[in-house]
Every structure is written in C-alpha cells, then in structure tokens.
Amino acid sequence: MTLFTCPLPLRDYPHIVMAHGGGGKLSADLVEHLILPALAGQNANALGDSTVLPPMEGRIAISTDSYVVRPIFFPGGSIGELAINGTINDLAMSGANPLYLTAAFILEEGLPLSTLAEVLRRMGEAAIRANIRIVAGDTKVVGKGQADGLYINTAGIGELPPGIHIGPTQAQIGDVVIVSGTMGDHGMAIMSVREGLEFETTIESDCSPLHTLVHAMLFATNNPTAIHVLRDPTRGGLAASLHEIARSSKLGITLTESAIPITEQVQSICELLGLDPLHVANEGKLVAIVDKDHASQILEAMHQHPLGRNAAIIGTVTDRNRGFLTARTPIGGTRIIPMPMGEQLPRIC
C-alpha cells in the first residue's frame, strides 16, 4: 500500500490555484516543496501552525506588519526583503534584538509559482543576512481579482536588553535629532518604477535591517539610556515620525532644513513631482532623539556602521511650538512642516 498515492509534482501547476490554499495535498506540496526549503533552512520540520521556542530571559518586544507594496520587485529590493527588514526594524526601534519571525501569505489565484519562488528566495536570504529565524507560517489563496498578486504579513519577536527604555514619550528638551542617512530613497525608487520615470542612474530603495546599527548606537556610550526615541520613518516619512514624537512627548521639534541629508537625485525627482522629501517613505533609515551630551559619540558610532555613514544631526527638541514640527529654512525663516493628511504614494510598503 505504500505506493498507493501518486503525488502530482508541483510543476504540473505553474500558477497558484485555489486548491493550494485548501489544506489538502496541494497545500502540503506548496509548503513542503516551495515555502519550507526557502524559509526554514535546516529547520524545515519546524514551520508548522505553531512552534515552541526556548524561554527568553528579558522583556519581549512584539510587532506585526503587512506588506502590500506594488510593484512586487523594485530597484534595491522586493516585497520579500521588505517583509523581513520592515518587521525587524519595528522591533529594533524599541531597542530589542530581533530573534524570530512568523510569515503569512495571501496569494491570488493565477500568481505564477516562479514569482512566489523568487519572493520566497529573497525572504530566506534576507532572514539569513539579518540572522533571524522564521518559525511559523500560514498560506491562504483567494480568487483572481481578490488580491493583487501576493500580500505578506510578518510578525516578529525580540528580546530587550535590561536598562533600555526607548519610546516616543521619552524625548526631553534639549535632545538632539539624528537621522542615519539620506531621506526618501525607498519611496522615490518605488515611484520611479511605478510611473516609468527614467533617470541617468536608477534610484535604489534603501531597504535594510537596522538592528545592528541600533546595537552600535546603544553601545556607543556607557549609558544605554542616552537614546530616548528611535523611529524608522516609513509611511508618511520623516515628517510623520517626528510629528508623532512631538505629539506624544508634548514638546516641539525644530529641524535645520539644510542639514537633512537628501540625495540630489531624490531632491530633483521630488521637485519634479511636487513632493516633499520629508513626507516620503524610507525602509532602511532611522531617526533618533538622543541626549545632547552623548550625541557626538553616538553620531561617531553611526558613521562607523555601513548603514549610518551619512548620519547627521538635523535638529533639536525644544519647549517652543509644543506638539509641532518646525524647520528653519535655508534663508533663515521658520516653517511648520505639516503632518501629511493621507499618502502621497499608496502601497509603498
């Protein structure tokens, strides 16, 4: 009886069909032959409905994000890298060391299996690069026209070292605002592909995991509490992140506009399209609010890290204009940077 079943190999279905989400033989094939080899590495049996992890000593940080970016592939990355790095960054912004991810897929009927395979390959490689383990997963299939290719959700958990208390309410008057690099690259990379804009050189997304940069910043001084707030300015850009901090801490934030690093290319395309680069999404940058006495040490440590080479001090936390974000313009005036109402660029992540 052991030769009784005659399993259809996966290649007989070059596209996702509804049955891939039905919990039967085809679902099992998809998980076993496509998803597990790409995502679970040597731990292929461990990717079940639920997984048991060893105890963790410290406080636990937990985070979730769905990824709906369009197009699925773009210069500098894809929805796969984004789904790994984006959730790692959410964890890293609490100061946690990201350890485990779950991965859940919503697939549209008709999606080429080759597209899914490429996204999975990139996810697996991004997870290995960031040294994080994918430990549980789920796959659902919806009919044609009920999704746009594929959507990915990842949830992450990480361990928080003792003594770290990072959060938007921790900002203090006199604190210094640092960004880790140029603003707006991810959003403009997506935008230029989507709109078919061509430039002399391709704008690449900055999609990267930031946890090692955060680690370097935390250990730059002998005082881990010198870092008060960390944010990755994704949707809504730097403006939305700093607005939320100003609002939560009930303090004002003043930027020096000329100090904000923006590449010439992003600056020109923003001018062309009438966008404010401070409202454009980043996927591999952070903004930090740090104690002024430790700012130069932290900035120095950032400059030593590949993801912080262009880090710069761009502003301060003040007791003026509480709850607002303002900028000193190059000609000496002060402008209010508004909180964006909606999105300039839908489905950016």
Next chain:
Amino acid sequence: MTLFTCPLPLRDYPHIVMAHGGGGKLSADLVEHLILPALAGQNANALGDSTVLPPMEGRIAISTDSYVVRPIFFPGGSIGELAINGTINDLAMSGANPLYLTAAFILEEGLPLSTLAEVLRRMGEAAIRANIRIVAGDTKVVGKGQADGLYINTAGIGELPPGIHIGPTQAQIGDVVIVSGTMGDHGMAIMSVREGLEFETTIESDCSPLHTLVHAMLFATNNPTAIHVLRDPTRGGLAASLHEIARSSKLGITLTESAIPITEQVQSICELLGLDPLHVANEGKLVAIVDKDHASQILEAMHQHPLGRNAAIIGTVTDRNRGFLTARTPIGGTRIIPMPMGEQLPRIC
C-alpha cells in the same frame, strides 16, 4: 498655535479611502478613533508598531494565521471572532496558554467604515471573552478590486507549562483518538450562507476558543504527558488533520465511522452537496490522540466542559496501514479516507 489644526472627523469619510493607509492624519484618526477603542481596551496607548511585554518564564509558543473568510459575517460568527479564536486555537494545540495577539488589517478602498467597526467590535469582545490581549497592530489600505473587503492577520504568543510535549510525532501505537464534538459545522454554516441554501434551522459555525478545554484535558489526569497530539481540524477537516498525524508519526489511524459525531443537519447537507463531512472545516473543535489508559478520564473532563459536551472516542492508532487513515464502515468494511487534494470550500477561514 494650539488651535492651528482643524482635524476632519472620521465620519466625513463613511468608507475606507486610500489615505487611511498612508501613515498620515487619516491613518492616525482611524487607529485612534476606531481600532484602538475596540481592540486595546484600557491599554489604548499600547497598540503601537511594536510593544514591550514583561518577561515570560516558560517556553514560548508562537503562531500566525491570515483570515480571508467570505462572507465576512456568517451564522455563529464573523471574520472578527475567527481571527481571535483561530490563532488562540493554534496556540492551544501545542498546550500553550495563549497570552498576546497582534492584529494586522488589509482593507479594500471603499469598505464601509461601519463594516470595519462591527468586525473590530466583535474582535474586541472575542479577545475579552478569551482573556487574551491584543498588543500590536498594523493597517494597510489597497485599491478597489485589490482585496475583497478586508483580510485580517493575527499572530499569537503563549506560554507553555513545563512537562508538556504535544506534537504530531508523539502518537503511539494503541493511543485513542478523541474528537471534542460534532464535525463540519463551520464549513457547512459558511457554505449554506454562500450558496443561499435554506434549512429548517440555521446551521451555526462552531467558532470558539479551545484553550480552556485543552487546560481541562491537561489537568484531567495527574499526567500531562497523557495527551500526545492535539489538532484543530480547520481547512481540510478531520481527514487532513489525521492524515498529517499518520504521516508524521508513521503510524496508521483507524476510525470507527459510526462513532464520529455529526449533526443530522450537517450530514444531510453534505449528502445533498456530495461532500464528505470529514473533509469539512471546523473552527471550535479539536482532535486529540491520548494514552489509552487515561482516555476515559480525559473524555470525562471534556464532557464537563461546555465545548466538549459531545466529545467521543472515534478511533485508535495502530501499526497497520502505516501512514494511512482508514475507517471501519457501519457495514463492517474498511475504507481508506483520502487526503483531500484541494479545497471543497475556498476561503472558509
């Protein structure tokens, strides 16, 4: 300057618009006025990108599931209850005590806010009933025709008591197979609404959180290792769950077909539609593989629990037909119950 902004109240937008997912003012409004009040309870400030939880002593169980059920509301529940209970059940099937959930939404442009509000209300109530906290969230909006109303992902973490080792490879020859109640109710409830079938009484989904039933089973004997395998037979039904166990443990499972509890109503609609009730999804039932010497004690404890009143012993684990699921038919024959190839009912959960 404090009266400078003139926030538009949410009611000016009776439907989801793209800007609700843009990370700006409208996103913040949606989270603050609709999502947080429903889901975060008294902990409204805690539902951020990432959340810090207190340390957990034991091993940690982690799980994720996306929910794409259609229709969104059905007799006995909705996508909201399903998103809470389904992930709780995945955790409970490892023996863990479910503690925290994340919730991520993919919303289609044009979704009425009233529909979202009702789903959120039901999620919040289900979380309170199950005594689990929603601690982190995410909202994305996609264009009209790029999703079907709304999709929800929840990921959960729970704490595993010491001494429990439940898993599909733990089944042993001689073990007894117990189900906690009638099979096929959820799938048939969805099916009857979707196909507009009308019966004398409505078939209701069995959607329920099973962790307290599991707790009662674990403490029914003084030996928590008496429970070898637990599964919630969702997609693919009882047949798919038992197949996976037979395959993982490399043992045979033989059921007594007449012992499997199925309501007369589900039985008749299955016959009408040509479906096998063992392939139909459940959302509030479990199947347990337990040590034969403790089976009656465990069954007794299940009968005392509101969700286990109809629990029944339905089969045994054997060394015959290894890797296969077979059933003794009422007329004395033996049939192989096949692993379903795909789904009988797409988008059942």
